[in-house]
Amino acid sequence: MRKKERYENILAWFRENVPIAETELHYENHFQLLIAVILSAQCTDKRVNQITPALYRDYPTPEALAASSPETVYEYIKSVSYPNNKAKHLVGMARMLMEDFGGEVPDRMEDLLKLPGVGRKTANVIQSVAFNKAAMAVDTHVFRVSHRLGLVSDQCTTPFSVEKELVKHIPEADIPIAHHWLILHGRYVCQARSPKCDSCGLRLWCQYYGQKYKVHKDSKEAAKK
């Protein structure tokens, strides 16, 4: 199957079957989203959502968080992964927002990347979710699902190369939601250890499924001979 055809069919299926796809992190403004996304690195959204209400309540603004200390913030976030580093990042991020960005979350990639705790993936999530920009954050689910479906080639071995390939083929208007389509599909259907291929609506166009079926068919035919 040609790549163009694969993209068209897969995107059409998502448009029809998953018309609404959003982040599962809880937040009410850009600042809270940034906190949640920093906390979600190597951690589940569910766990992050359990601890953010108290954090948002006691540190509602960058100013309030900037005036705190990593030691104090640690007590709020100690149940997430890497709490020491994340506590330092959150306070450092709030201080930089106050000192360099007038207390606002910036929307430019180069500015976001200056903030403590913000790498390319986090910056892309903020650009996409907060500012609806055509940015594709590649996490472990997007990386795996894109490869299995055959949206990206085996040569795409880094998140950045997957990001570039996806952005090249997905229409700009679909990029913000496509990020969520791939994450949610990876989280609930195309899971790492046991993808639920039998109930997956994408198997007609899925490279992994096609290869698996062919192997299965070939081995049956070989057994008949």
Ligand code: SF4
């Ligand atoms: S058919 Fe299987 S491998 Fe392909 S996307 Fe669906 S769950 Fe994943």
